[in-house]
Amino acid sequence: MNIVIVGTGYVGLVSGTCFAEMGVNVTCVDVNCEKIEALQHGNIPIYEPGLDELVLRNYREGRLCFTTDLASCLDDAEIVFSAVGTPPDEDGSADLKYVLEVARSVGKNINKYIVLVTKSTVPVGTAQKVKSTIQEELDKRGVNIPFDVASNPEFLKEGAAIKDFMSPDRVVVGVESERAKELMTKLYRPFLLNNFRVIFTDIPSAEMIKYAANSMLATRISFMNDIANLCELVGADVNMVRKGIGADSRIGNKFLYPGCGYGGSCFPKDVKALIKTAEKNNYEMKVLKTVEEVNEQQKAILFHKLSIYYRSELKGKTIALWGLAFKPETDDMREATSLVIIEKLLHAGCNVRVYDPVAMEECQRRLGNKVIYAADIYDTVLNADALLLLTEWKQFRMPVWEIVKKKMNHPLVIDGRNIYDAQEMQNIGIAYMCIGRNVK
Structure with a gap:
């Protein structure tokens, strides 16, 4: 054929x-x-x-x-x-x-x-x-x-x-x-x-299926991010909440992981396009508009946590970022949370050190020399006042925290994907913040 x-x-x-x-x-x-x-x-x-x-x-x-x-x-x-x-x-x-x-x-x-x-x-x-x-x-x-x-x-x-x-x-x-x-x-x-x-x-249904599928997944992500932010305020643990609702067979456990926002070439574009299709047909997609709004707010949440921690005194601070791609196993930075965070950090007067296993070249194409490109995960945190995890690459899951702490100017980790253990951080002496949990 x-x-x-x-x-x-x-x-x-x-x-x-x-x-x-x-x-x-x-x-x-x-x-x-x-x-x-x-x-x-x-x-x-x-x-x-x-x-x-x-x-x-x-x-x-x-x-x-x-x-x-x-x-x-x-x-x-x-x-x-x-x-x-x-x-x-x-x-x-x-x-x-x-x-x-x-x-x-x-x-x-x-x-x-x-x-x-x-x-x-x-x-x-x-x-x-x-x-x-x-x-x-x-x-x-x-x-x-x-x-x-x-x-x-x-x-x-x-x-x-x-x-x-x-x-x-x-x-x-x-x-x-x-x-x-x-x-x-x-x-x-x-x-x-x-x-x-x-x-x-039929053809119209096939065309709609793709938009509806991606919009549903985007909705689940934004819903869980909204729930996570409320969990922090009321003292609940979003990880326990996620497991509890995911055990319901009517809901399932896929796409219930809170984080620092979705990006990429599909979800943002398809949500916008479906909203626009509705407008052209004199209909308002109220849920999807809120999904989009929640996601844009969530992309900035790590910066807000950092700003609160340092009482908005960020000028001159060195901030390390692990992860640039919108998700692991790709070099795609379209609509990536990293771009939002970097822009805010630079505007606040920070020095930004970055590392990603495959997206460094793409970042340099987009941002040039606005940030410092590190050689590896440990070089990234050199003299850093905070480390922000943006992409949950496998390479970032089990670092030697003693080395990280020793290299940092101030041991603060803000985990945008909830992949680290809060108790382990406390035992090592690293200040730790994540999404949807009031960790001490």
């Missing part, structure tokens, strides 16, 4: 590579010549555990190839996936210009039936715009070539994307014809053989 993936960003490259691993012949297309050339030489533009090996093996064995020329691929393709970016527009809505460019190019160049599948996260109604764009180009050419559009939203978690793709909770496919359904069933047959759920829906 021959398919084309347009866009070699996170979703496109992971999806194309994993399809190739399942035996499909995949051509990945991108307008960025430098990126395609790099991929042809085995240089992977994103960080994702295990991806390098899969790309190199499938490229070497001929199931995966890269090009900038979409037109040259279409005659052999049965399915074309559109996995281009949908960045938030100025008003928060999803910008569809790249999605529609792909549709336009397909309409200009197809000579036989294909299914154009939107893999990117797009608002409800996008498929109709894609369909109209293709038809406009066919009409301009004066040809009558059959085609279908479909929606196949991705549910990949950065840091676990390959596992998510190869062993999915579910695969959602929105179609509007039996012909398209048969072709998508053929593509996903290996997953059906392994008893994974492939859910076929």
